[in-house]
Amino acid sequence: MSVRFMDSVRNTLRVKRYSYQTEKSYCYWIKYYIRYHNMRHPNEMGPDHVMQFLTYLAVQRHVSASTQNQALNALNFLYVQIVGRPLGDVRKAARAKKPPRIPVVFERHEIKALFDVVHPDHKLPFQLMYGSGLRLMECLRLRIKDIDFYRKTIIVRSGKGGKDRITLLPEPLIPTIELKINQVSHYHRADLDAGFGEVWMPDALARKYPSEAVSLHWQYLFASHKRSIEPRSGKEMRHHIDDSTLQRAIKKAIQKACIYKKGSCHTLRHSFATHLLDDGYDIRTVQELLGHKDLKTTQIYTHVLNRGGHSVHSPLNKL
Template structure:
């Protein structure tokens, strides 16, 4: 948000324009929409500029910005996100809980209803009756509301199950590829995405664990790799197929050139997990912390202040897996997690 506002104000100063709706439309046309952008960038930037223009109009009319101008859904979501961060919840967990709590607040429509547990139980039942959500989805919403009432609202005892219609828990058979199908899929992988797919199938990594691998996590001499902060924020060690040792060695030599180029051009180091970036500010520039599968181009993340190199995006890798499955003419729905299922099944 701060980035796009600074960008807009610098543009307005250079163009000798007064900040306002007219100059904002011109800025959007000339500087933002003139280049291809991602959907989340456009949504975030548009929301930031709208907020700024509304604030500017209130300042001009000498009307203070009231907290009531923020929707109830946004206030509840922000509270859950803030308390979740203080409790040390994972980022994805905080976003999930905040999203469900915001949906609940929007459904209630008033603070009095939000604080009433009977409405929470009614909403959980409504998810099953009207939205027809699965068991896992309802349980996720239940956990989010339990966190909201206990941790945000500081209630010691909360009853969210009495009289609530529970979604039926159905046993689903996971999708598993045969060894021949895996071979056909890997043959259709192109470019720099073949080795990540081979590593995912050979080690059973989750997608997030695969993308977040660092050079120091590979132990090629002992044929194993270490997964840091995996599911449940726990570390574990898994096997590394000997057939992938030589390809990984060549791959490390290749990305070492990319690493040296980043250091020569003065690019910021890679992002660090948790608070390690503050504790060890120079660690991101060390080879041991470099991504095993770095992205080909650099970029600026939402909360970053400078340009740096990130790992391959999850969605990009997922698209390549699906495209390879189509080219291989497999009759199954293929995703990266299917390789994890296949790894576990073929070990039996």
């Protein structure tokens, strides 16, 4: 496999404005696919080879449906954007089954218990995930400029599917967020004094507007306590805190709060949606706040509330 070939894949992903996480996962699956077929060039392979690879993942590797779909998306990108030959129908490949699942939801008293025991450094992002319905990476990628204190809203930039949306800013969090911005401004002044201060900006905006790249309002709200090397540009910058930090923190907090559910950061978002519906808000409003493209995705929370046609009382209740 040519290094130059993978460089062309990465460059195309960046031109198409895919996220860095997507770039890493797509490159992983493309390299895996090529190694599986004994280092044959993708130009020499087609739909049959893709079906063989996807079947291997499902039957021998026992991957989940979402993992297999991610591999298929990567290979579809490879053939459409790089090879220039659409894959066509690959439905004959054995597909990993995706069982229907009802989302795990924390009750309100569990949310309170969680916030009472979580480390202070991690409390604000968890509160925003629950109070605003943010995904983990949407929360970490928040810039200072995306917080609107006057309208009490948060602008989520390039959420899932590359879409922007507006969600609510919980009023009780405003003083804490202002303190957080003050902390980030101290970091930023120290970086500027040390000859740094630039932050990564999408779509090559840093080249177009170099003064913006060193402005405070473009800094991440949840800036890391130390600078690191930005993998695309190779420059030393201050990025946001790592997502694994919060994933570990939520696990510890769940255990410490004696919550006997298999929760994660995403459970806070599930809880946000469920509790809004429980409070009587319209499902279309909740759909808009969550950024769901299809109403069916939002409707799964009605099953948690027993509003999906299953609000049946056991006959044992009347004995």
